[in-house]
Amino acid sequence: MAERRPQDEILEHGPALYFAYGPDQVLDYVSAQAPHFFDCTPEEAEVAWSVFLTEHPGNAKGLERRARAMATGERQPPFELELRSRGGRRLWVEVHETPVLREGRLVSMVGSLTDVTQRKRREEQRTRFEDQFRQAQKMEAVGRLAGGVAHDFNNLLGVILGYAEMLRPSMLPGGREARRLGEIAQAAQRAAGLTKQLLALSRRQVLDPQVVDLSTVAREMEPQLRGLLGEDVRLELRSAPELWAVMADRSQLQHVLMDLANNARDAMPEGGVLAIELVNVTVGEGVAATPTVLAAGRYVRVTVSDSGRGMDPSTRAHLFEPFFTTKPKGEGSGLSLAMAYGIVRQSGGTIDVLSTPGHGSTFTLYLPAAEDAARARAALPVSGRGRGTLLLVEDEEMLRRLTREVLEAQGYTVLEASGGSDALNLLAEQDGPPDLLLTDVVMPGLNGPQLAQQIRRQLPHLPVLFMTGYTDEVLTQDGAVEGAPALLKKPFTPEALLRAVDEALWRRK
Numbered sequence: 001m002a003e004r005r006p007q008d009e010i011l012e013h014g015p016a017l018y019f020a021y022g023p024d025q026v027l028d029y030v031s032a033q034a035p036h037f038f039d040c041t042p043e044e045a046e047v048a049w050s051v052f053l054t055e056h057p058g059n060a061k062g063l064e065r066r067a068r069a070m071a072t073g074e075r076q077p078p079f080e081l082e083l084r085s086r087g088g089r090r091l092w093v094e095v096h097e098t099p100v101l102r103e104g105r106l107v108s109m110v111g112s113l114t115d116v117t118q119r120k121r122r123e124e125q126r127t128r129f130e131d132q133f134r135q136a137q138k139m140e141a142v143g144r145l146a147g148g149v150a151h152d153f154n155n156l157l158g159v160i161l162g163y164a165e166m167l168r169p170s171m172l173p174g175g176r177e178a179r180r181l182g183e184i185a186q187a188a189q190r191a192a193g194l195t196k197q198l199l200a201l202s203r204r205q206v207l208d209p210q211v212v213d214l215s216t217v218a219r220e221m222e223p224q225l226r227g228l229l230g231e232d233v234r235l236e237l238r239s240a241p242e243l244w245a246v247m248a249d250r251s252q253l254q255h256v257l258m259d260l261a262n263n264a265r266d267a268m269p270e271g272g273v274l275a276i277e278l279v280n281v282t283v284g285e286g287v288a289a290t291p292t293v294l295a296a297g298r299y300v301r302v303t304v305s306d307s308g309r310g311m312d313p314s315t316r317a318h319l320f321e322p323f324f325t326t327k328p329k330g331e332g333s334g335l336s337l338a339m340a341y342g343i344v345r346q347s348g349g350t351i352d353v354l355s356t357p358g359h360g361s362t363f364t365l366y367l368p369a370a371e372d373a374a375r376a377r378a379a380l381p382v383s384g385r386g387r388g389t390l391l392l393v394e395d396e397e398m399l400r401r402l403t404r405e406v407l408e409a410q411g412y413t414v415l416e417a418s419g420g421s422d423a424l425n426l427l428a429e430q431d432g433p434p435d436l437l438l439t440d441v442v443m444p445g446l447n448g449p450q451l452a453q454q455i456r457r458q459l460p461h462l463p464v465l466f467m468t469g470y471t472d473e474v475l476t477q478d479g480a481v482e483g484a485p486a487l488l489k490k491p492f493t494p495e496a497l498l499r500a501v502d503e504a505l506w507r508r509k
Helices: 006-013 034-038 059-072 117-170 176-202 214-229 250-267 313-318 336-346 397-409 420-428 448-458 494-507
Strands: 017-021 027-030 079-084 090-102 105-115 210-212 233-239 246-248 272-283 297-306 350-355 361-368 389-393 413-417 436-440 464-468 486-489
Touching: 017 034, 034 105, 059 079, 059 090, 059 105, 090 117, 117 176, 117 397, 117 494, 210 250, 214 233, 214 250, 214 272, 246 250, 246 361, 250 272, 250 297, 250 336, 250 361, 313 350, 336 350, 389 397, 389 420, 397 413, 397 494, 413 420, 420 448, 436 448, 436 494, 448 464, 464 494, 486 494
Parallel strands: 233 272, 389 413, 389 436, 436 464, 464 486
Antiparallel strands: 017 027, 017 105, 079 090, 090 105, 210 246, 272 297, 297 361, 350 361
16 A cells, blocks of 8 residues: 655645646546535535636636636636525636646646635625715715705795795685796795705704604505505515504605605615515614614614615615716606615614616615614694793894794894804893703804803703704704703794794793
């Protein structure tokens, strides 16, 4: 019996697989590690290399180096390939190979394979996280810009709507002037809808969160969804029994579902299937339920899957960006999915998409479950309108002038300031405290919450009503506002302003 050499032990028990193949690229030698790499014996692996190659686009670079080595006889740097074993298992390997020449002619390629699947998966996961982080940064930057534009636009719309409403009683009902004024108000309301879109994608929209049963919402929307999808698309709606409630804005969640359904319909021009599934999931500490790591807790997972055309990686990478659309010019604003992203994120959840060309798309939403059912808010009685002194703080002059005019017309005494510092100086000159602080949220210098914090050091029970077109972290940072702040959403009508002031004054009692 021949003595075994060290190289025999390496070929039989080493971690790498060794191989050799000729110019025809048919393997004529495979070492004993074939079962680990190919799920077959070495003899069964002696076939053409292409049998084990997948269609992964990452293989192109390695195959190019292999072709260059065979054509020139020059050894190339190591490269990576994705292989598919006989059993269908996919694995990544690092390939080291050397051309063997005789009399200047290629006679063989010899080399080794090392399994790098785990390393490759870690790299891909890290790349996914880095891409998501960059996307989040980009969305945040766009959101700040959109939020700033919407804030200023809401102030102007408030002036337009306010004066239009004040002029209405002086118009002859049904007359030409009244109709024209109605057109002005209607156009302003439509413009306010556009600011809501900007605020939704910036995640600064003033939402109306409440306890929502998503299964009920989905069932109620089913006729609308079927009408939107048309006869060629079959809708499958599945909901787990005893689905947990979520705390979110009901109308905005309806918009999200409609936008996703509309997107799916466009991806299935020849018909197909749209499946919406709602289930309860519990996420543990550090568990990645999606490529985005969620905080531990209970979630309702909403999966919206279509059998449409799917998307390539480039499209997926830009899908939630504002104004990105694959539709022809003039047929899409590119805001719908950006709004959906903003609404879900502002509701404390996440949204992600998986898609492959030719194999449809799956949008997955995770919304945190509501811990307790909200009690219905009792209707607030109206206080004696027109009694009291109000400290009005607003940096937009036209809106401040309109607001003062509306309040004084109802009998209120209004102290007017253009900013936080002016308000503090004005307050110091008064003999007595005001009955209400009515202030904008975002202002140069002292913002609204900071102003409220300073005033409440001297007047701890003074009620505060914030005017805002969007929410921001300034409402709660540094303890500026305790509890749920009273908010008047911009743009507002005179009646909405008076009602909000009434409620804020009633709360004091």
